[in-house]
Amino acid sequence: MTTIIRRGNHPLMSDLTVWNGVVYLSGQVALDHAGADFETQVRAVFARIDELLATVGTDRGAMLTATVWLVNSGTFKQFNILWLEWLGEAGRPVRATVVSALALEGLDVEIQVSAAVPDLSV
Numbered sequence: 001m002t003t004i005i006r007r008g009n010h011p012l013m014s015d016l017t018v019w020n021g022v023v024y025l026s027g028q029v030a031l032d033h034a035g036a037d038f039e040t041q042v043r044a045v046f047a048r049i050d051e052l053l054a055t056v057g058t059d060r061g062a063m064l065t066a067t068v069w070l071v072n073s074g075t076f077k078q079f080n081i082l083w084l085e086w087l088g089e090a091g092r093p094v095r096a097t098v099v100s101a102l103a104l105e106g107l108d109v110e111i112q113v114s115a116a117v118p119d120l121s122v
Contacts, residue, residue, distance in 0.1 A: 007055065016052050018117055022064065023056050025049065027112040034106035038075050039082065045111050046086045053115055061090035062116040068097040069110040079109065 008015025017024045030036065030044035053059050070076060076097065102110055
């Protein structure tokens, strides 16, 4: 059996889990930017995803899946523009986007991703 690696353990969850060559991130939100404008929150979430993926030796180009939760359907078009800018030339993961309330006030977006991890010795 492959070892399960967990990082950033908190009382409710881990920041990420690696198993069988795939890293799974918990839903990322812009806690430090709660109440900020939508673009600021999205860019903060993208930066956090980049940071977490880097800790296990991978990056956004290896993303396999993404689930996006938006509080307001009116931000969908703006999100897509920011998403494409962030991805750049990287491959496109499969993605689902849902409009939903989030658990914490002042947050407008949450993103959960999985990505391939090239080296299992992380």
